[in-house]
Every structure is written in C-alpha cells, then in structure tokens.
Amino acid sequence: MLKNYFKIAIRNLHRNKVFGIISILGLTVGITGATLLYLYVDNELGYDSLHEQSEQIYRIVEIDDSQDQRTRYYGQTAPVLGSTLEESFPEIKKMVRVYQPVGHVDMEWKGEAISERNWLMTDPDFFEVFDFEIVEGDKNSPLSEPNTVVISEKKAQQLFGNQNPIGEVLTFSNLGDNTVTAVIKNVPDNSHLQFDLLFSRRNSNTDMEEYLTDWNNYGAYTYLLLEESVNMTSLESKLDSFIQNQQETNENARNFYLQPITDIYFNSQNIEFGIEQAHGNIFYIYVFSAIGVFLLLIAGINYMNLATALSVQRGKEIGIRKAAGAEKRQLIGQFLLESIVIALLACLGSYFLIELLLPSFNQLTGKSFSITTDSFAYIAMVLLGIGLLLGISSGSYPAFYLALIKPIRVLKSNTEMKGTSLTLRKALVITQFSLSIILIIGTLAAYKQIDYIRTADIGFEEDQMLVVDINSGNTRARFDAIKQEMAKLPGVQDVAVSSRVPGEWKNITQIFARSGETGMADSVQTFFMSFDEDMLQLYNIELVSGRNFTGNKLTDSLTVLLNETAVNALNLDEPLGKTLRLSGVGEPVRVVGVVKDFNYQSLHQQVAPLLIGYWANPVRSIDYFSVKLAANVDVPSTLQGLKEIHGQFDPASAMEYHFLEQQIEQMYQTDVRAGRLFAIGGGVTIFIACLGLFGLALFSTQRRVKEIGIRKTLGATTPQILMLLTTDFMKLVVIAFLMAIPVSWILVNNWLENFAYRTDLGIGIFVLAGLGVFIISLLTVSSQSIKASVTNPVKSLRSE
Known part of the structure; x- marks a missing residue:
C-alpha cells in the first residue's frame, strides 16, 4: 500500500508541476535557513558542553x-x-x-x-x-x-x-x-x-x-x-x-x-578579569531561534495554502476513491505521505544548498561549520528531523481537510469547500506576512542602530591610528627614545604613550577616589588610564578647563585629569586644584584639568567616571604606543620601519599592533552580524511568502479565467480586472502590516536596550517596511493578474 501511495504522490507532483515546484522550493529555502540557524544556536548554547563532565x-x-x-x-x-x-x-x-x-x-x-x-x-x-x-x-x-x-x-x-x-x-x-x-x-x-x-x-x-x-x-x-x-x-x-x-x-x-x-x-x-575572550547575548539566541521557526512556519503555511487551494482539482479523485470504499484513514495517510515526500525532496535540496552556503555562513557568523565525515550524520539527522516535522505538521490540515470532502458533492460539482478553508488560507497569508514584516522592521532598526554607532561622535579621533603594544620593561624604560625614532618615519604624524587607549578592548584599571574633604564612605569607583602629554592632541580629546600635562615627570606624577562624568560623580563644583585620595595610593593627587566626556568603552555602556594620570603615576604603567599615520601613508613601508625600530630596542619580542578603527569595529561585530542575519532572514521570509502568494494568485486566476473573460466581454478594462484580482490579496497584506507593528515595536525596543546610546526608532522604518512589503506583494500578484487581464476573452471562454 505504501508503494501505491508513493506512486500517487509522484504522479500528483508531475501533474501539478508549477505548484509542486513552488511547494518544494519554498520548503527547501525554509528548511535551509532554519537548519543553518539551528546549527548556529546549537553551537552557541553548547558553549563548554564538549566536556563529558x-x-x-x-x-x-x-x-x-x-x-x-x-x-x-x-x-x-x-x-x-x-x-x-x-x-x-x-x-x-x-x-x-x-x-x-x-x-x-x-x-x-x-x-x-x-x-x-x-x-x-x-x-x-x-x-x-x-x-x-x-x-x-x-x-x-x-x-x-x-x-x-x-x-x-x-x-x-x-x-x-x-x-x-x-x-x-x-x-x-x-x-x-x-x-x-x-x-x-x-x-x-x-x-x-x-x-x-x-x-x-x-x-x-x-x-x-x-x-x-x-x-x-x-x-x-x-x-x-x-x-x-x-x-x-x-x-x-x-x-x-x-x-x-x-x-x-x-x-x-x-x-x-x-x-x-x-x-x-x-x-x-x-x-x-575573566579568562573568556567572548560573551554571548541570549537575546540574539531567542531572536535567531524565532527567525528559524518563522522560516519553517512560513514555508509550511505555503504548502498548506497551496494544498487546500488545490483541493478542487483533486475533488473528483477523492470522491471516486471514497465511493469505491476508501476509508478516511487511508486518505489521510495518502495525503500525509504526499506532504512528507515533498518535505523530504526539499530536505535533499536543502542538503546541497547548505553545503554551498556554509562558507558564506561561516564568514557571516564567525563560526567554522563544515560537512565532514563526523558532521554529515548530525546534519543529515537535523534535516531529516526538520523535514519529517514540517511534512507532518504542514500536511496535517490539508490531509484531514481533503479526507472530509463529501463524495456526492464533489462528483456533482467542481466547487470547492467554502468557509473554513478560505478563512484559514486568509489567516495563514496574514500570519506569513506579519512574520516577514516583523523581521524586516527588525532589520531596518538594526541597520539604523549600527549606522548610528558608526557615525556617532565618540569624542576622539580613531582614523589612521595604529596602536603598538609595549611588551617588556626595557621598552617601557626607553619609551621616550622609541617615540622619537617612530616620529621620524615619513608616514608618521605623531606618537603618544598610554596605559590604555580610547575605545579600549581590554580590562581598564578601576580604583576608588574621594575628594580630600570627604570620608571613605563617599569614595567613587572610577576607571583609570595613564597618558603622556601628547595623548590629548593625538586623539583630539577636548580639554574643557584647566591644563594638560606639562611633560615634567616630577611635577605631573601626582596630577590627574578628570572627565566630566567624574567631576559630577565626585560632586566637585570647582574641580581645578582640588586634591583627591585614591585607593592604594599613599599620597593625594591634584586635579589640573577636565576633559570632555568621550566613549573610551563600547557604546553599549554609559560613559563612566574616568581619571587620567600622567605616565609616571603610582597606579598604572604604560602599555601602548599610539601612532598617528598620515592620510596617504604607505602602510607596509611604515610598518616595516616601525618593526625595525621595535627590534632595535626589544629584539626578543615581536611587534604587536592593531589599527584602532578595526579594533573598535570588533566591539560591535556581534551586533553587525545580528543585523546581517536579520536582513537575510527578512529577505528569505519575504521570498517564501511571495512565492506562496504567487502560487495562490496563479491558482486564483486559473479558477476565475471564465469570469474574467465574461467581464471583459461586458466591457471591463484591464485596470479594472487587475484591481479585481489584486484587491483581496493586498487587503491581507495591509492587515498583516497592522498586526506586525506592535509586536515589532516591542521586540526592537527590547534589543535597543542593549545599548546605552541608541538611535531614535521613529515611525520611518515601520512605514518603509510596510510600503516595501506592499509593493513587493503587489508586483508578485500583478505578474499573474496582468497576464489574466490581457488574455483574449474568446480564448478564456473556450477553456475547460
């Protein structure tokens, strides 16, 4: 019996090639996206689970x-x-x-x-x-x-x-x-x-x-x-x-x-001071899991919609089989098997598509997935599990729906069952497009926030800044001579030294500070960096009051600069000249200047209180050279010159360096990757949804071909026919947009809470997302509607 069911399933796919291709293509794309996201989420949730105990x-x-x-x-x-x-x-x-x-x-x-x-x-x-x-x-x-x-x-x-x-x-x-x-x-x-x-x-x-x-x-x-x-x-x-x-x-x-x-x-x-090099964001895991489920839902909805819509064409087949004694369970089994066959064909296509896309997916996510002998069975099991789940779940309603058709009714007429199936198809289309619009709004919000981060005034200059590590005591002791040699290179504008740099990616020293007049209970936790006298100018950090370091080790070693947040946190109305007590430091330090707040950490964090001491301070020694390069510098030649200077003073160590701009971008790599995944997920969901919409539009025009012919014969114009065929579909898209707005608003605002500094959400991205989806959907439906509206009515009325 299973063999016979399988033959019928293949025969029906062959008979309805277009709808079969649409179903398999939609499922293939949905399963591929969901599987890739599953691999990513499973990898993230499996952190440190490789150990047996x-x-x-x-x-x-x-x-x-x-x-x-x-x-x-x-x-x-x-x-x-x-x-x-x-x-x-x-x-x-x-x-x-x-x-x-x-x-x-x-x-x-x-x-x-x-x-x-x-x-x-x-x-x-x-x-x-x-x-x-x-x-x-x-x-x-x-x-x-x-x-x-x-x-x-x-x-x-x-x-x-x-x-x-x-x-x-x-x-x-x-x-x-x-x-x-x-x-x-x-x-x-x-x-x-x-x-x-x-x-x-x-x-x-x-x-x-x-x-x-x-x-x-x-x-x-x-x-x-x-x-x-x-x-x-x-x-x-x-x-x-x-x-x-x-x-x-x-x-x-x-x-x-x-x-x-x-x-x-x-x-x-x-x-x-943790040993871990990266931290995860569980919010993104929820989002990517939701996107994977969305893809499967939308792909499954496509199949359910097309299967129920095609019930008319299979009505007589079902009626004859029922009249011949077929039981309801046999019909349900037949239709479920058909959906499973389609899902498994989609899984086979997904496997090859995943193999093709894995290198790009790895580049996008920063992972290293591959299909090897060890991973083949795992990926195959994931695909098979998703395929069977999707085949059974998406095929269940069409199977039960078709099995309930009354044989006497369908043998007398080609009319499909109205009411429940039509209402369900509309609900499914609305669900599809609601999910798609939510993803597109999320994508637009993510890109707007990432653009805000990249263009925000962070309070210092990062372009053409090369940061060279100080890795030995000998280098620290002779840093001034090294600075002078570096500054002589043709491509170098200026050089400075510091313990940490703005946009820092490592732990920054934290201390407690209190003004000389207050008790220890009023001390404030602050970050601490040490700068030389050239750092402010090199990074273009604004000095709002007081003076910079003079370059005199004896007079500057116990002086500090404060940022504006530290001034407020310490309740210093007139900070210049005030003395501060620092935890772990025996002697008081004197405030000689105030700098404008700058984002020395990620924009995920608010600017915190910061004390800047001179390089010869009792808290923290220097760790970096900051080298400002000229705009049109020959980078390889300049790097070689820097390495030669480094080798003269520290021959036992290799020169380590970073371009600050690239390092700052690494702070937001997770957010950038999330934005790209949002974009791809939104694009794929729209593709699958429009694929289903195309199939329904094609089916609808085929069912109404004689009606269209009669209307044209009675004088209906092409725009009127076009309006007739597209209005019902576009109403569903509008309803989907209205339903997606509150959900996407909540989700996007929850994501933006990860940032201390964030863009204004505004209404623009909602309008843009809705308008974009509406136009894409209209073009999808119109492609079939225009074809039907311009068909010769004589030909339409002669068709069976």
Missing part, C-alpha cells in the same frame, strides 16, 4: 564587597583557595587551576621572534577535568613534568608541518625550553578556554611555593570537578561556613560562589 565543572568567582559603592566579581582567585577547598571538601573530585601570568610569550623560532598570546599555563590534572582531545603524544598525563607544553594541531602544522612534533623543544624568552609532549585537536570555537599552547606549571621553587600558598596572591582561574551525587544546596551551605571560618583567621580571604562552566559564556558580563 561539563555538568559537574564549576568555576570559582570571587566576590569583592569590601567597598560601599558596589559589589565586584572577579574571575581570578588566589591559587591557595582551590587547593584549600580540595583538601576541605570530599565533594570535590578534582581541582585544576589555569594561569596566564603575562599577556604574551615570545618564542624564538628559526631566528625570528614570534609573539604568542593564545596560551595558558595549568596544573598537571588539566586533562582529567577538561576533555580536549589528544591526537598525538602522551594521552594520560602530558603535563605531569615541568617545562612541558601541549600544542594544538594548528600550531603543530604552523611550526613543524607534517613532521612529528612530539619530543621537540620550543624555546621561549620568558619561559625557557619546553618539550612538546602532546598535540590536541584545535580547541572548538564554543569553548571559553582558548589556547594553542598549554604549558605545565613551572618548576617547584621558593617563589612558586609562596605564590601557591599566599592568600595575597592572585592570577589563578580555578575550576572544581564535583562528584556526580553532590547536593549543591548542602555544598553551598558548607561553603558559607568555610568562608566565615577563613575570614576569621585570614583577613585577605573573600567571599566567592561557584559558577557552572556552561553558564560562563552567557552570564559573565559582570565578572572582571
């Missing part, structure tokens, strides 16, 4: 409530905390710490210095907690010995090509000789721990022992692997008692809590 792994987050202003959370802890907890609690199966004492390591390789930032140092038990796959070398304890290193496949290929790297020695200027003991698969992009080099902890010596046992030391990222049977409520209660006991015996002990490793990616925005 991920549900038992927790990170220790330290709580600092020592100040009255606000509680702060740190991803780093004292190393002794982890070992103390492991000894104190049998619920802890394993403890492992990860360290990154400095920002980079310099490797001597084939006569060149290579700067490596993607590295970590860890305890010997690392691979007993985390399941990063070892593909070569010691798979049991590759880091049990000091001066050993595990490298990624990417790094092994880069350094050794196709040679076996196991046993090879890598030499680092600040870590000595390290033997390669293992090679791991490249760390997946959805792991918060990212590294190409993983070093064993240094040799046991007096300094290391002191570092591991002193509560005053920090810098460890501590992870606990708990026993499976642990009762978290009971453990947290024990931890509270442990904290109280520690604080009674050790004044440096602080509160902490255990954060599930699977929560780090989405729930660490308020944690400072």
Whole structure:
C-alpha cells in the first residue's frame, strides 16, 4: 500500500508541476535557513558542553564587597583557595587551576621572534577535568613534568608541518625550553578556554611555593570537578561556613560562589578579569531561534495554502476513491505521505544548498561549520528531523481537510469547500506576512542602530591610528627614545604613550577616589588610564578647563585629569586644584584639568567616571604606543620601519599592533552580524511568502479565467480586472502590516536596550517596511493578474 501511495504522490507532483515546484522550493529555502540557524544556536548554547563532565565543572568567582559603592566579581582567585577547598571538601573530585601570568610569550623560532598570546599555563590534572582531545603524544598525563607544553594541531602544522612534533623543544624568552609532549585537536570555537599552547606549571621553587600558598596572591582561574551525587544546596551551605571560618583567621580571604562552566559564556558580563575572550547575548539566541521557526512556519503555511487551494482539482479523485470504499484513514495517510515526500525532496535540496552556503555562513557568523565525515550524520539527522516535522505538521490540515470532502458533492460539482478553508488560507497569508514584516522592521532598526554607532561622535579621533603594544620593561624604560625614532618615519604624524587607549578592548584599571574633604564612605569607583602629554592632541580629546600635562615627570606624577562624568560623580563644583585620595595610593593627587566626556568603552555602556594620570603615576604603567599615520601613508613601508625600530630596542619580542578603527569595529561585530542575519532572514521570509502568494494568485486566476473573460466581454478594462484580482490579496497584506507593528515595536525596543546610546526608532522604518512589503506583494500578484487581464476573452471562454 505504501508503494501505491508513493506512486500517487509522484504522479500528483508531475501533474501539478508549477505548484509542486513552488511547494518544494519554498520548503527547501525554509528548511535551509532554519537548519543553518539551528546549527548556529546549537553551537552557541553548547558553549563548554564538549566536556563529558561539563555538568559537574564549576568555576570559582570571587566576590569583592569590601567597598560601599558596589559589589565586584572577579574571575581570578588566589591559587591557595582551590587547593584549600580540595583538601576541605570530599565533594570535590578534582581541582585544576589555569594561569596566564603575562599577556604574551615570545618564542624564538628559526631566528625570528614570534609573539604568542593564545596560551595558558595549568596544573598537571588539566586533562582529567577538561576533555580536549589528544591526537598525538602522551594521552594520560602530558603535563605531569615541568617545562612541558601541549600544542594544538594548528600550531603543530604552523611550526613543524607534517613532521612529528612530539619530543621537540620550543624555546621561549620568558619561559625557557619546553618539550612538546602532546598535540590536541584545535580547541572548538564554543569553548571559553582558548589556547594553542598549554604549558605545565613551572618548576617547584621558593617563589612558586609562596605564590601557591599566599592568600595575597592572585592570577589563578580555578575550576572544581564535583562528584556526580553532590547536593549543591548542602555544598553551598558548607561553603558559607568555610568562608566565615577563613575570614576569621585570614583577613585577605573573600567571599566567592561557584559558577557552572556552561553558564560562563552567557552570564559573565559582570565578572572582571575573566579568562573568556567572548560573551554571548541570549537575546540574539531567542531572536535567531524565532527567525528559524518563522522560516519553517512560513514555508509550511505555503504548502498548506497551496494544498487546500488545490483541493478542487483533486475533488473528483477523492470522491471516486471514497465511493469505491476508501476509508478516511487511508486518505489521510495518502495525503500525509504526499506532504512528507515533498518535505523530504526539499530536505535533499536543502542538503546541497547548505553545503554551498556554509562558507558564506561561516564568514557571516564567525563560526567554522563544515560537512565532514563526523558532521554529515548530525546534519543529515537535523534535516531529516526538520523535514519529517514540517511534512507532518504542514500536511496535517490539508490531509484531514481533503479526507472530509463529501463524495456526492464533489462528483456533482467542481466547487470547492467554502468557509473554513478560505478563512484559514486568509489567516495563514496574514500570519506569513506579519512574520516577514516583523523581521524586516527588525532589520531596518538594526541597520539604523549600527549606522548610528558608526557615525556617532565618540569624542576622539580613531582614523589612521595604529596602536603598538609595549611588551617588556626595557621598552617601557626607553619609551621616550622609541617615540622619537617612530616620529621620524615619513608616514608618521605623531606618537603618544598610554596605559590604555580610547575605545579600549581590554580590562581598564578601576580604583576608588574621594575628594580630600570627604570620608571613605563617599569614595567613587572610577576607571583609570595613564597618558603622556601628547595623548590629548593625538586623539583630539577636548580639554574643557584647566591644563594638560606639562611633560615634567616630577611635577605631573601626582596630577590627574578628570572627565566630566567624574567631576559630577565626585560632586566637585570647582574641580581645578582640588586634591583627591585614591585607593592604594599613599599620597593625594591634584586635579589640573577636565576633559570632555568621550566613549573610551563600547557604546553599549554609559560613559563612566574616568581619571587620567600622567605616565609616571603610582597606579598604572604604560602599555601602548599610539601612532598617528598620515592620510596617504604607505602602510607596509611604515610598518616595516616601525618593526625595525621595535627590534632595535626589544629584539626578543615581536611587534604587536592593531589599527584602532578595526579594533573598535570588533566591539560591535556581534551586533553587525545580528543585523546581517536579520536582513537575510527578512529577505528569505519575504521570498517564501511571495512565492506562496504567487502560487495562490496563479491558482486564483486559473479558477476565475471564465469570469474574467465574461467581464471583459461586458466591457471591463484591464485596470479594472487587475484591481479585481489584486484587491483581496493586498487587503491581507495591509492587515498583516497592522498586526506586525506592535509586536515589532516591542521586540526592537527590547534589543535597543542593549545599548546605552541608541538611535531614535521613529515611525520611518515601520512605514518603509510596510510600503516595501506592499509593493513587493503587489508586483508578485500583478505578474499573474496582468497576464489574466490581457488574455483574449474568446480564448478564456473556450477553456475547460
């Protein structure tokens, strides 16, 4: 029987080629988009789930409530905390710490210095907690010995090509000789721990022992692997008692809590000094999931609409089969099988389309999906699951609808069932276009916000700005000489130094400040940067009152500039000349100037209070050269000149640099990608919706061909016929637009809340979206309506 059903399904597809193509094409596009979005969402939600025991792994987050202003959370802890907890609690199966004492390591390789930032140092038990796959070398304890290193496949290929790297020695200027003991698969992009080099902890010596046992030391990222049977409520209660006991015996002990490793990616925005390189936005996950569901809904609605509309053409078939004794369940089974066949054909097309689109999708999302031997089965199962779900769900109503047709009625007349089916088709069209319009409004709002970010006055100049890292004490000590040499290069306009730069992408030092007349309870938490005397002019930061630094180390070392927000936060009516007390600084500092607020962080955050100290200050040393390049500079030649100067003063390190404009764009990469996905999702939904509208318009004109012929014979003009055929459809689009406005308004405003500085939503994007969809829909329907209106009425009246 199934074989017979299958034959009938293929025969009906062949008989109704146009409608079959429209159904399969719409489903193919919808399934493709939904599958790609599913891969993205699954990857995001699967952050740090690659470890077999991920549900038992927790990170220790330290709580600092020592100040009255606000509680702060740190991803780093004292190393002794982890070992103390492991000894104190049998619920802890394993403890492992990860360290990154400095920002980079310099490797001597084939006569060149290579700067490596993607590295970590860890305890010997690392691979007993985390399941990063070892593909070569010691798979049991590759880091049990000091001066050993595990490298990624990417790094092994880069350094050794196709040679076996196991046993090879890598030499680092600040870590000595390290033997390669293992090679791991490249760390997946959805792991918060990212590294190409993983070093064993240094040799046991007096300094290391002191570092591991002193509560005053920090810098460890501590992870606990708990026993499976642990009762978290009971453990947290024990931890509270442990904290109280520690604080009674050790004044440096602080509160902490255990954060599930699977929560780090989405729930660490308020944690400072975390090891993670990226944070997720759960709002985008909801949005992309909704877009995927929208695509499937719209594609399924298309099929339901066309299947019910075609019921007239199959009415006699159904009537004859019922009269011949076919049962309702048999008819339902036949029609469900037909929809499943169409869905599976669409899935087959989707597979090839996904393979074609994956490179572009990876570029768009920053992921690295691929169809390999390992992933083929997974993607095939996803497609099959979506196909069966879509085939059954979208085919259910047409199946039950067609199975309920009365045989006596359809054998007497070609008239289709009115009422329910017609009302449902209208409702489905409205639903389709409402979803499409919501996505298009979201797309326009996203692009408007991104354009606002790119064109907003952020208070400083970012164009042609090259930022060069200071990676050694020798460079810091001789920075002035380096500045002078850099400034001599033909393509360089000016050079300055600072601890951080405007538009900073790293952690900025935070301190507490209070005016000399107030108590500690009135201290204000502020950010702190150190500038030299050339930074304000170089970045075109406006000095609104007072003076800049003079360049005199003796007189400027205890002076600061405030931004306008800091002046207000400290309640300084006349800030110039006032003295401030800073946390951790013994001597007071004097305010000598006020700068206009500038967005030294992302526009996602409000401008916070900022203190700017001279480069020779007691809080923070310098970390960057800012090099202003000329407009028409020969960039490669200038970079080569800068590298040569860097090599003269710091031959052991490679020069690291960034173009500030590109780095600032990285801050909004997630938002830009989201905007592009909105645009593509909106475009695809409109395409699928208009594809269905085209099919319904085609069906409608075919059903009314004789009516059109009679009207033309009686004198109806082409515009009148066109109006007759398009009015009903366009009414549905208008209703869809009216329904989409409140939903899209709520969703867009929720998204804009992610930004401290945001564009005015305005009514323009709603009008533009509605007008655009209306015109596209009108053109879609008119393509068939015009053809019907200009057909010779004699030919129309002769048609069967």
